[in-house]
Amino acid sequence: MKKRIITVVGKDSIGITAKVCVYLAENSVNILDIAQTIVGGYFNMMVVDIQESSKSTEIIANELKEIGDEIGVQIKVQHEKIFETMHRI
Numbered sequence: 001m002k003k004r005i006i007t008v009v010g011k012d013s014i015g016i017t018a019k020v021c022v023y024l025a026e027n028s029v030n031i032l033d034i035a036q037t038i039v040g041g042y043f044n045m046m047v048v049d050i051q052e053s054s055k056s057t058e059i060i061a062n063e064l065k066e067i068g069d070e071i072g073v074q075i076k077v078q079h080e081k082i083f084e085t086m087h088r089i
Contacts, residue, residue, distance in 0.1 A: 002051045003032065003080040006064065010073025012038050019067055020046075020075065027060065028052040047080070 008016060017036060024031060034046040050060060061077035068075035 001049050002057075004048050004050055004057060004060075005078045005080055006046045006048055007076045007078070008045065008068070008073050009076075010068070010071075013071070016071060016073060019071055020064065023064065023067055024048060027055055027063075029060065 006020070008020065010016075017034075021031065030049045030052065032047045032049055037045070050057060053060065055063075057077060057079065064075040064077060
């Protein structure tokens with residue numbers, strides 16, 4: 001399994017989850033967990049497995065960044081271990 005953390009930050013609006021999920025499905029990325037937390041009108045995070053995708057983490061991250069730019073949110077993709085290390089207390 002090749003877990004990655006996708007973080008979406010921006011004002012909540014209709015279609016954010018749909019756009020990201022359609023991209024993931026079209027690129028054989030499996031959503032393992034999704035937390036659509038909205039705090040003060042700001043959005044979301046998900047855990048995915050990119051094992052079956054033909055694209056690298058870098059390509060997925062760049063393409064999701066472009067989608068984020070189009071819909072007015074920031075989308076970041078991180079390796080699970082990097083995310084855990086950055087958020088360890």
